[in-house]
Amino acid sequence: MQNADNAGGLEAAKTEVQRKSLEQRGQMDELMRVRHSCAHILATAVLRLWPDALLDIGPPTAEGFYYDFDLPSHRFTPEDFPRIEEEMRKVIKENQVFERSVVTRDEAREHFAKLGQRFKVERLGDIPEGEAISFYRNGEFVDLCAGPHVMRTGNVKPSAFRLLKVASAYFRGNEKNPQLQRLYGTAFKAKEDLEVWVHQQEEAKRRDHRRIGAEMGLFAFDSEYVGPGLPLWLPKGTVLVEELERLAKETEFAAGYVRVRTPHLAKEKMYLTSGHLPYYAESMFAPMEFKEAEADEVASRYYLKAMNCPHHHRIFAAEPRSYRDLPLRLAEYGTCYRYEQSGELFGLMRVRSMQMNDAHIYLTPEQFAAEFNAVNEMYLKYFKIFGLDRYLMRFSTHDPAKLGQKFVNEPELWKQTEDMVRDVLKSSGINYVEVPNEAAFYGPKIDVQVWSAIGREFTIATNQVDFAVPKRFGLVYRDRDNSERTPLCIHRAPLGTHERFIGFLIEHYAGNFPLWLAPEQVRVLTIGDEPRLEEHAKGLVAELRSQGVRAEADLTTNPIKGKIQEAETARVHTMLVLGARDLDAGVVSVRLHGKGPQGAKPRADIIASIVDAIRTRAA
């Protein structure tokens, strides 16, 4: 059995970022052996119950393990789990030895061909010539496998593994290949570890942005009237959107960006020129087609934009440009539409309409290193504000063998920009992994990978170098020597899209946003209904609002316990409790969400500290 098809280094790096709690690499290796062995035990059990099952592969993963089967005679359902788990426990109880043997390619092929295990035969072809081909046997079960394993099936604790879900997966991950049935499970070294993990999973579900979004009234979907994947931002979610925009605008202004605004659609010619049509057509909403004039022979086609770059390129082209204008940094929170496949939609993390923290920087090759570094520093600045530390930068580079095919034929530019990007990453001491052959066709790129509460991986931000598309649009600037030159372009979106970034932030903070982001920053809670209390509460709210604080008052006649409960449930950041006692003393009692009472403070001090925390975007 082999590793999953992914690049091994990338998997390992991801695992490391995801599972920082598992400190020692040695521990991880042992855990991986347990999981890998458990996958073999699963396959052993499945073959006992369904002897006609065909096997593909069954690797360990960061969360557990899986095994892929082709079994037309039976559809796995969760109801099969008890039976399969019971059989697995028998295999464990038999305490079979995991026996490694090295075989020749012909022996291996003959072994699996005889059993009709065609996927195994095909996988055999993946093993490079000259590399050892090894079998692992436990009891009657033999698998093509590089190992390693635990010593015996009995080393897997019967109480420390669990089957989790049935899923499907394409053979070799290619949707043109047959779909296999995948059984997911997890295994740990000890029962307690499994219990901890199960508990963590439940906690993670509570953090799920879809759940918190509904609880807090941040966003909603209306598939029937608006459409799937088209989120509606409710008032409280809109606060998040606008606070992020404010942060982006301030940061970009300080960094010398200028803002532009562009329409949500463009004519077909735009995307023929950019090269997105027909290549990207599947991911775009179908065009609007109509005749602009009665006499027109041919209908015009307008597409909703799936990206902002072409519009920005046309802004670059709208005026003559001199080298003195560069770098020209055009920023826009542009709204894009992508027709994602229905099965790919996922809460806010994967939607069909999105607003992107986009900017395109047009510059000379000489300006590239400094500018790219500045962009990178902006990323780090943002990550610091959000306390974002579990991320992985994925640096995608080209493959020189594919120049002129998959990658634009500019070997010098590739080398130059990749070296510069690599230097920037290295010198900033960032956790990154380099993945060859994954660059965009127009240049190298950096994606920032993060994980949702339930463990799904997402690109949260992207930063790309482009030395091809400006040429397609005929973009030029007049250089010092009066010659016309084509600029390089950096595409960057450190805050990704509002949808995905906020989806991520909701989970990152579990809905407990820092003061500057909190939809409701302050709620004043009165005790009793003396008229002077209501008056003071209203005055306090008015004063806070006049300083830009999102404050509300709860003047209902509910008991204070009830008001507190409601405010805590609504995740109001700061609660200001106002009773006759406080009023007489000229103070307000402060309570912070999730942190309990903080004591009474003079009214003016409280207002000042709230305003200051918001201004500095304190964590």
Add this chain to the structure above:
RNA sequence: GCCAGUGUAGCUCAGUGGUAGAGCAACGGUUUCGUAAACCGUAGGUCGUCGGUUCAAUCCCGACCACUGGCUCCA
């Protein structure tokens, strides 16, 4: 898009081949209270949609839609 699962009140969930319930939320009233829920009452559902089986369907069957878990893809 593909494979599988799910769909009962705004939310969380019961329930039955004979035309539906609970808690919370909402609304109305009572209560005047010091840090995570005071009390009483009212209203709210073509049981996802459409079709089929049946004397009768929310329940059985089928199709579709949406969502969920994966795969592929991706900000």
